[in-house]
Amino acid sequence: MPVCTAQLAVSEMVLTQRSNARRPTLEDVARWSGVSKSTVSRVVNGESKVSAEAAVRVREAISALGYVPNQAARQLVTRRTGAVAVVAAQPEDRLFLDPFFDCLLRGIRAELARHGSQAVLLFLDEPDDYARVADYLGGGHVDGAILFSLRPGDRLPEMVDRLALPAVFGGRPLLCDGDPVRGQAYVDGDNRGGARQAVRHLLALGRRRIATVTGPYDQENSAAERLAGYRDVLLDMPHLVERADYTRQGGADAMAALLDRHPDLDAVFVASDLMASGALQTLRERGRRVPEDVAVVGFDDLVSLSETTDPPLTTVHQDVAEMGRLLARLLFGRTEQDTREGDTSEVPSVVVPTRLVVRQSA
Amino acid sequence: MPVCTAQLAVSEMVLTQRSNARRPTLEDVARWSGVSKSTVSRVVNGESKVSAEAAVRVREAISALGYVPNQAARQLVTRRTGAVAVVAAQPEDRLFLDPFFDCLLRGIRAELARHGSQAVLLFLDEPDDYARVADYLGGGHVDGAILFSLRPGDRLPEMVDRLALPAVFGGRPLLCDGDPVRGQAYVDGDNRGGARQAVRHLLALGRRRIATVTGPYDQENSAAERLAGYRDVLLDMPHLVERADYTRQGGADAMAALLDRHPDLDAVFVASDLMASGALQTLRERGRRVPEDVAVVGFDDLVSLSETTDPPLTTVHQDVAEMGRLLARLLFGRTEQDTREGDTSEVPSVVVPTRLVVRQSA
DNA sequence: CTGAAAGCGCTAACAC
């Protein structure tokens, strides 16, 4: 193979070149098959009131001409695009290394597919992205948007609201001061309740020096909630808190710091499985046995992770895929929750319960 | 292929609900500001021939009304959407755990942004996805597509070709039999050449029992090329090959298998950094010193990985972000490379050179 | 500089 072959002839035409061969329109199909546009339209849209023979001829014409409907035109009249934007505000690097998003997205895509909608993923990373994404969302490219990983005070909820675009949030959207943004539908896990379950479990095991490795609680609501849950349970007991960033390495480092400061700790609630896997590694390197010396409980229950750590991780289970599905269903106004009549002021949102999965680390 | 969009009954209404509050149109703005639609259009599109006062009034109207142009309508006439699809054929789980895609996507997004285009990411995972993605791509939602991680024999290149949608491929698209798909523009790394550099380096170090951990060479061209490069150099020497799957764990397992079968190996070329980090771990666990006992060379040079392994990884550097940028630039037909006249039969493609980065593992 | 008019390709009444 030639190295660095740069045969870029005719390059500047790439984007227009091929489209110059005008794509066949509904009208072309109609002419070709000798019927009217309406009939073709009916066939394309699978309506019933079309004679069998007409339908056949139209279908022939369609494949002969290689006709593909122009969505822009269709959309202009139907007001529907068949696409839903999934906006991830998280910087990509975090996102791509976190299996959490994989599950969530899978759930979203599955549910969207059931509705015949295509999920399109957009990233919100640099400041510039806001304007472009807002343009995109407001431009009628999509029927709705699912947004997540927004930081407190993110201006996207407000922007979306102004666009009058149906939207739901993964994780409760917060204002700068930590107050919830009003009037936005969201799906969230029961972070606080889950954390409580985890810490209570540790307590029930007889542990008394229970530490916690937290997420970036000043930036992510889930992290703040999980820390709150920890505090709820350990009201009058010592709080051994180390903040990390939801990464594996961060978890490892935080665990090390915790061990340095509190060599006598006998349990730790780590606010995510990814961080827990890092913590486990530190514990091993420091010669602490898990769970004998230190009991460990994680959060998320990303099975690919929690089942394969050594030892397998006791963790708070979140049905992430279900959350994804719910998000999509909520967007389509189809949440299983009953809609309470007349209570229009209340935006339908759902907090998904968690449960503790006991494996071997605690 | 007749493309028929799925019918949506109830959900359709839900999603249009909020938009019932009719969004202001160009015409509304025109009336509000007492000018014609044309003038408003000119202001919106930043044209020069508009009097200052008219422009001001129009702008007032726009913000007063909260006007956002309807892209579908605009697109219907301009034939431009301002969006480019990035299609990842890889199952998500792999994708999300591989830092490679993060860099690539970043490069793509950066370049696209320079052209004012929004990148929208689509996944191709289950069989169903093909039809929906094809509909989407053919539906005029995007100006072009960047596709990658296609398996040999994937039918997407052909589908895209029929749609007459400008497209470029990340990694050379292959037919089932391993032959390249003709007529498709692609950007690829110099996998074979890079592998040669790696193995030659090992040879120069005096190693003589050089093994390799490969990617899934029956499914991914890059893996096949890297293996070929290994073979190129070790023509008359023993080939110690273990196939893995481009995951960290796979790399660790393959390394273990290699050690079992060839306890005397003194070097290993691992076909990706992610796998190499796994291999390094196995080596450590088995008590082999790196590079004293076994020299290790990786591939990709994902700095976040290769610089943080223990010891830091000697690896084949690929400028992944640059590849991403090139992909986008190629799509826009604006590659900096010279254009050779009259050579229209040759599709512009580029193979990006690699270079060996020597750190401490070899 | 500005406006009027003609579509872009499609669907949706409404007649036949």
Next chain:
DNA sequence: GTGTTAGCGCTTTCAG
């Protein structure tokens, strides 16, 4: 069943 007729909201000649 099928064709006819209006637009959907925008850009774009082409006159003024």
